[in-house]
Amino acid sequence: MMRKVQMLDLHREYQYMQAEIDEALKRCLNHQQWIFGPEVKELENQLTQYLGCTHCIGTSSGTDALVVALRALANKLKGQEYFDRTDGIITTPFTFTATGDAILRAGATPVFVDIHPATCNINPAGIREYLTRSKTQPATGLRVVGIIPVHLYGQSCYMDEIMAIAKEFDLFVLEDVAQAFGASWDSKKLGTIGTAGAFSFFPSKNLGGFGDGGMVCTDDDELAAAMRMLIKHGGRDKYNVDHIGYNARIDTLQAAILLVKLRYIDEFNRRRANIASLYSSALKGIDDLVLPRENYSSSVAEMDHVFHQFTIQVLNGRRDELRDHLALNMVDTMIYYPVPLHKMGVFQGRSSVAGQLDQAERASEEVLSLPIEPLEEEETFTNVAGLIKGFLES
Numbered sequence: 486m487m488r489k490v491q492m493l494d495l496h497r498e499y500q501y502m503q504a505e506i507d508e509a510l511k512r513c514l515n516h517q518q519w520i521f522g523p524e525v526k527e528l529e530n531q532l533t534q535y536l537g538c539t540h541c542i543g544t545s546s547g548t549d550a551l552v553v554a555l556r557a558l559a560n561k562l563k564g565q566e567y568f569d570r571t572d573g574i575i576t577t578p579f580t581f582t583a584t585g586d587a588i589l590r591a592g593a594t595p596v597f598v599d600i601h602p603a604t605c606n607i608n609p610a611g612i613r614e615y616l617t618r619s620k621t622q623p624a625t626g627l628r629v630v631g632i633i634p635v636h637l638y639g640q641s642c643y644m645d646e647i648m649a650i651a652k653e654f655d656l657f658v659l660e661d662v663a664q665a666f667g668a669s670w671d672s673k674k675l676g677t678i679g680t681a682g683a684f685s686f687f688p689s690k691n692l693g694g695f696g697d698g699g700m701v702c703t704d705d706d707e708l709a710a711a712m713r714m715l716i717k718h719g720g721r722d723k724y725n726v727d728h729i730g731y732n733a734r735i736d737t738l739q740a741a742i743l744l745v746k747l748r749y750i751d752e753f754n755r756r757r758a759n760i761a762s763l764y765s766s767a768l769k770g771i772d773d774l775v776l777p778r779e780n781y782s783s784s785v786a787e788m789d790h791v792f793h794q795f796t797i798q799v800l801n802g803r804r805d806e807l808r809d810h811l812a813l814n815m816v817d818t819m820i821y822y823p824v825p826l827h828k829m830g831v832f833q834g835r836s837s838v839a840g841q842l843d844q845a846e847r848a849s850e851e852v853l854s855l856p857i858e859p860l861e862e863e864e865t866f867t868n869v870a871g872l873i874k875g876f877l878e879s
């Protein structure tokens with residue numbers, strides 16, 4: 486029997502860069518500037534360079550990054566503190582709750598559009614169909630103002646088409662890049678293609694801190710200024726405030742840790758891609774199994790997947806049995822996500838659906854994410870693949 490294989494091994498990642506992290510923490514202990522300390526500015530500067538955008542603004546979480554970006558958009562587009570319930574924002578039902586929840590918290594109504602079965606990302610054809618239909622029959626009472634594409638599992642959405650639709654229908658695009666730090670579409674880093682991008686530094690994300698943290702990026706000066714106000718209570722001056730704000734800045738301590746981890750992000754993302762190829766070749770050609778797409782380069786676009794998750798789809802109702810089999814053999818797996826957003830209580834009566842969401846519902850019953858610790862030995866993944874193959878072929 487193998488030792489337990491976890492989804493990630495954060496102890497191991499800490500040990501890998503322990504001297505640098507300990508030193509960074511010690512520097513903070515010495516300067517004691519816990520709020521907006523020098524590491525925050527430095528992190529924002531380095532992220533701006535890494536991503537290739539004008540502004541990066543650290544936030545207290547990825548969720549807050551989404552909320553703050555939406556609130557700033559309401560301010561810019563409508564001159565209001567919040568969106569109205571009649572403002573629709575298109576997104577995927579197959580994401581973490583926070584994506585949809587942020588739309589509600591910004592006052593708007595989520596409009597769920599089904600996913601593409603191969604990528605599990607929102608299907609641009611569904612977006613176009615919904616927008617074209619609602620133009621001719623505006624029966625829902627909703628006016629769509631924007632799209633939040635979610636780059637699920639580290640894989641880019643089909644951004645050319647999403648940006649073309651946004652242009653045609655005059656919509657903002659807020660990229661949810663929580664799972665895809667460092668990934669790109671056509672050589673552009675994700676988060677910098679739309680109007681703004683929201684990132685999460687939750688500990689298990691590709692670039693993860695030691696607690697909550699996040700960031701918004703944009704090239705729009707007006708949005709950036711609004712977001713900077715919103716994360717510190719809503720005013721340029723903390724003691725004389727204009728907007729309904731939050732206390733949603735990133736901690737100096739998290740920024741210090743993330744500055745160290747940022748030095749390793751390309752190496753770690755490469756290691757993830759290597760693990761993904763290893764899994765892919767070991768699991769090729771098995772019945773009842775659909776593998777994620779690897780990086781591809783075509784005449785249409787080039788995509789750089791950072792494999793936040795390596796997520797397989799197990800057909801014919803065998804997902805849960807396979808999961809049990811792996812658990813018996815000490816291999817952890819996760820289901821992202823077991824319940825699509827349109828099935829959750831919080832979205833009942835507060836959201837709208839663009840037709841049947843069959844693919845999202847099917848995916849919730851078939852997806853299974855496998856361990857993908859970047860520092861784990863190859864042999865471990867070969868063993869995991871062997872267990873899967875053995876089970877599905879028996």
Ligand SMILES: *Cc1c(COP(=O)(O)O)cnc(C)c1O
Nearest residue numbers: 546547548581583663685686687
């Ligand atoms: C993690 C995640 C978020 C939220 O980020 P937090 O930092 O946990 O608030 C939002 N969207 C997606 C797709 C995520 O995976």
